[in-house]
Amino acid sequence: MSVKECSDRPRVGSIALAISLTVPALCGCASILTGSSQQVTVDSNPEGAKCVIYRSGSRLQEGTTPMTFALEKSVRDLDISCINSAQREVRGKSKTSLQPWVLGNIILGGLLGIIIDFSTGAASAYDTPVMIEFDSPDAGLPKPMS
DSSP: OOHHHHHHSOOHHHHHHHHHHHTGGGSOHHHHHHOSEEEEEEEEESSOOEEEEEETTEEEEEEESSEEEEEEOOSSOEEEEEEOTTOOEEEEEEOEEEOGGGGHHHHTTHHHHHHHHHHHTTTEEEOOSEEEESSSTTTTSOOOOO
8 A cells, every 4th residue: 555545545533523523513502502401490479389380281390489390491481370378379470582502503503403402492491580479569460570
């Protein structure tokens, strides 16, 4: 084998480097950086309210405030219904917002990365913590939480 033939062959190290740089570009940036699940905290004033968390009408979680739970992210908001010891119900919401990491797909992941981020829920994040106020003048009225 001549020296010229050896230098014409691609080096294994170059191929490995090319693969290691290409594979991350095929994945969503938000999926890599923030994942598809999130911890959400719900508290109330006063504490000790029984709360149920819904998304699109489906019950996801229930517990007593203060409570923290993990759930899969989604582009759909969380609806929160809490009842205090006096049996008074107050509703709240944890809105979703777009993760800034999704913009990294413009540079790295392109359309495939955006599809991955939105299909796994990694493109969104829930507002947390959520505070349910029983003592406010408009308590009991449905209102968005910011």
